[in-house]
Amino acid sequence: MTSPPPPGRPRTALVTGGNRGIGLETCRRLAAAGLDVVLAARDRERGRAAAEQLARAGYPVRSEQLDVADAAGVRACAERLAADGVAVDVLVNNAGVYPTAPFFELDEATLGESLQVNLLGAFRTCQAFVPEMVRRGYGRVVNVSSGGGALTDNVPSPAAYGIAKAALNALTLVVSAAVPAAVKVNAVCPGWVRTGMGGPGAPLSVEQGADTVVWLALLPETGPTGGFFRDRRRIPW
Ligand code: NAP
Numbered sequence: 210m211t212s213p214p215p216p217g218r219p220r221t222a223l224v225t226g227g228n229r230g231i232g233l234e235t236c237r238r239l240a241a242a243g244l245d246v247v248l249a250a251r252d253r254e255r256g257r258a259a260a261e262q263l264a265r266a267g268y269p270v271r272s273e274q275l276d277v278a279d280a281a282g283v284r285a286c287a288e289r290l291a292a293d294g295v296a297v298d299v300l301v302n303n304a305g306v307y308p309t310a311p312f313f314e315l316d317e318a319t320l321g322e323s324l325q326v327n328l329l330g331a332f333r334t335c336q337a338f339v340p341e342m343v344r345r346g347y348g349r350v351v352n353v354s355s356g357g358g359a360l361t362d363n364v365p366s367p368a369a370y371g372i373a374k375a376a377l378n379a380l381t382l383v384v385s386a387a388v389p390a391a392v393k394v395n396a397v398c399p400g401w402v403r404t405g406m407g408g409p410g411a412p413l414s415v416e417q418g419a420d421t422v423v424w425l426a427l428l429p430e431t432g433p434t435g436g437f438f439r440d441r442r443r444i445p446w
Pocket of ligand 1: 225226227228229230231232250251252255275276277278279302303304305306326353354355356398399400401402403404405406407408411
């Protein structure tokens with residue numbers, strides 16, 4: 210059983226990079242599950258358009274401008290939500306970039322951009338939203354990682370992406386160890402999914418790619434924390 214929300218309030222989920230791909234499908238599924246959803250997008254207009262698309266399909270969500278590479282922007286977004294009385298119970302760190310340069314062609318700026326989004330984005334949102342989860346005694350954090358970031362059983366992946374996702378996995382363990390068990394912090398590999406990032410040849414649909422993300426976002430009190438999952442099963446770090 211998922212612990213009940215405070216009387217009169219459904220749980221609220223914030224999904225970064227919610228305007229397309231796995232993020233958009235995660236917003237749709239969480240709204241369908243009855244949560245209030247904040248669809249966060251780095252581009253305000255793309256975020257609004259995605260939120261309108263969901264509203265037309267019967268899933269009204271709130272859209273928020275949030276560039277996770279912008280530390281001040283993350284803090285400002287958290288302040289706007291707090292000022293509006295929106296308490297984030299579920300944080301899905303989905304925003305990601307996929308630089309493809311092989312190691313010996315990789316420049317520092319490109320590695321830096323990958324770290325800014327794939328690692329520091331989640332670092333910033335965790336610092337902004339997790340303390341309140343701890344205070345309220347309920348939270349779910351889902352870091353959308355990749356098998357390309359696994360140190361064992363690793364799927365070969367471009368250098369800047371693999372390094373950043375390995376660090377995101379480390380962040381997952383660090384944050385999970387810093388909070389009580391009522392706040393569950395896990396990482397997920399969605400598999401190879403047909404999105405802008407995964408390309409048209411990927412075997413999985415966005416519905417399949419979002420499945421374990423949503424499962425972790427809705428974990429019951431007895432659910433795991435500090436784990437790395439694919440297809441709803443633990444995988445090696
Ligand atoms: P996608 O279709 O390329 O979407 C990426 C999302 O991240 C977009 O909404 C993008 O916003 C957003 N984003 C990028 N930089 C951002 C920033 N600085 N601030 C906020 N949002 C930002 O990719 P996807 O396949 O859905 O990927 C979602 C997650 O799954 C990523 O973390 C990715 O690494 C992971 N993943 C995907 C696959 C796969 O096969 N697709 C496999 C393993 C892991 P814009 O629209 O503004 O660009």
